[in-house]
Amino acid sequence: MKQPVASCDGRHPHPPGGGGPDEEKLYDLADLFRLFGDSTRVRILYQLMEGPLCVCDIAARLDMTQSAISHQLRLLKQAKLVRSRRSGKASMYSLADDHVRTILDQGMEHVCEEI
Amino acid sequence: MKQPVASCDGRHPHPPGGGGPDEEKLYDLADLFRLFGDSTRVRILYQLMEGPLCVCDIAARLDMTQSAISHQLRLLKQAKLVRSRRSGKASMYSLADDHVRTILDQGMEHVCEEI
DNA sequence: AATATGTATGAACGATTGTTCATATGAAAG
DNA sequence: CTTTCATATGAACAATCGTTCATACATATT
Numbered sequence: 001m002k003q004p005v006a007s008c009d010g011r012h013p014h015p016p017g018g019g020g021p022d023e024e025k026l027y028d029l030a031d032l033f034r035l036f037g038d039s040t041r042v043r044i045l046y047q048l049m050e051g052p053l054c055v056c057d058i059a060a061r062l063d064m065t066q067s068a069i070s071h072q073l074r075l076l077k078q079a080k081l082v083r084s085r086r087s088g089k090a091s092m093y094s095l096a097d098d099h100v101r102t103i104l105d106q107g108m109e110h111v112c113e114e115i
Numbered sequence: 116m117k118q119p120v121a122s123c124d125g126r127h128p129h130p131p132g133g134g135g136p137d138e139e140k141l142y143d144l145a146d147l148f149r150l151f152g153d154s155t156r157v158r159i160l161y162q163l164m165e166g167p168l169c170v171c172d173i174a175a176r177l178d179m180t181q182s183a184i185s186h187q188l189r190l191l192k193q194a195k196l197v198r199s200r201r202s203g204k205a206s207m208y209s210l211a212d213d214h215v216r217t218i219l220d221q222g223m224e225h226v227c228e229e230i
Numbered sequence: 231a232a233t234a235t236g237t238a239t240g241a242a243c244g245a246t247t248g249t250t251c252a253t254a255t256g257a258a259a260g
Numbered sequence: 261c262t263t264t265c266a267t268a269t270g271a272a273c274a275a276t277c278g279t280t281c282a283t284a285c286a287t288a289t290t
Contacts, residue, residue: 026161027154028226029219034152039145040248046141055267068249070268089257089266099225104144106221110214111143155278170237183279185238204236204287231290238285247276255268260261 035079036103040064041072045095045104048082054090150194151218155179156187160210160219163197169205 035041043062047053053061059069073093076082081100084093095101150156158177162168168176174184188208191197196215199208210216 022161022223023158025223025226026157029222030152030154030157032222032226033148033157037145037149037152038248039142042141042145042148043138046137056265065250066267067251067269071248074268086257086267089264091267099228103221103225106218107144107147108137108140110218111140111147113214153278171235180280181237182239182281186278189238201237201287204234206237234287234289236285236287239283241281243278243280245277245279248274250273251271253269253271256266258263258265260263 032079035075035081036107038072040068041076042104044069044072044076045081045100048093048095049101049104052092052094054087054092056090058093147194150190150196151222153187155183156191157219159184159187159191160196160215163208163210164216164219167207167209169202169207171205173208 036045040062044058047058047061055069055073056066058073059066062069073082073084077084077093080096082093083096084091086092151160155177159173162173162176170185170188171181173188174181177184188197188199192199192208195211197208198211199206201207
């Protein structure tokens with residue numbers, strides 16, 4: 001199902017073979033967006049924009065179970081969208097970098113303009 | 116399950132009630148990203164970045180059935196990410212606006228940097 | 231009108247996903 | 261060590277999703 005080559009230099013309209021641009025990277029791109037494509041995860045990320053939070057605080061703010069939040073945080077962490085550090089018996093989570101903010105902002109901008 | 120209020124002015128850390136920022140808009144945001152969260156749709160959009168295409172051409176380029184592509188195009192059109200115009204018996208699809216390009220570029224940038 | 235070509239769509243099916251439940255792991259307090 | 265509090269995780273289940281198949285609709289050609 002997957003096509004072969006890919007790179008990230010850009011600048012290659014459609015390589016003679018005809019697959020399309022950056023074929024393989026497109027799957028990574030979809031994987032990235034898929035993580036932002038769930039309301040629970042988006043709400044978690046937005047909570048973290050205000051600063052680090054532990055799991056139970058996020059769960060409380062979102063009125064969801066600790067388990068549900070923890071599962072989603074695991075996905076976000078795997079994708080390096082959030083970081084975590086132990087603090088006593090709590091785990092403090094925070095946004096991994098400004099990329100996350102940028103992507104959320106861009107998306108929110110689009111949703112709000114909504115021609 | 117859904118929380119009440121929302122707006123898009125930004126600038127309100129967390130309204131006293133305690134839901135979070137822009138509660139309702141966050142669902143729209145997730146819905147938007149969800150559309151970018153599928154490799155078929157992302158590949159379609161990338162093909163359209165090079166210019167308008169009819170359904171069967173997209174299907175051919177992506178080596179998928181016409182039906183599969185048509186179904187996805189319907190979703191993309193509903194979300195106003197693509198436009199379509201009839202041209203003879205073919206339907207020509209194109210990106211709806213530059214927002215789509217921006218979001219794809221932003222995402223691709225992140226995937227390519229990938230710290 | 232009949233045929234051919236391109237597109238749209240409903241139903242069905244398999245696969246993926248998000249939540250819950252139960253339980254395990256980790257860390258601090260008694 | 262035992263208990264308590266916070267977090268992590270595997271299994272299971274319902275819901276959602278993407279593709280296929282069959283078929284309907286639309287436009288052009290003969």
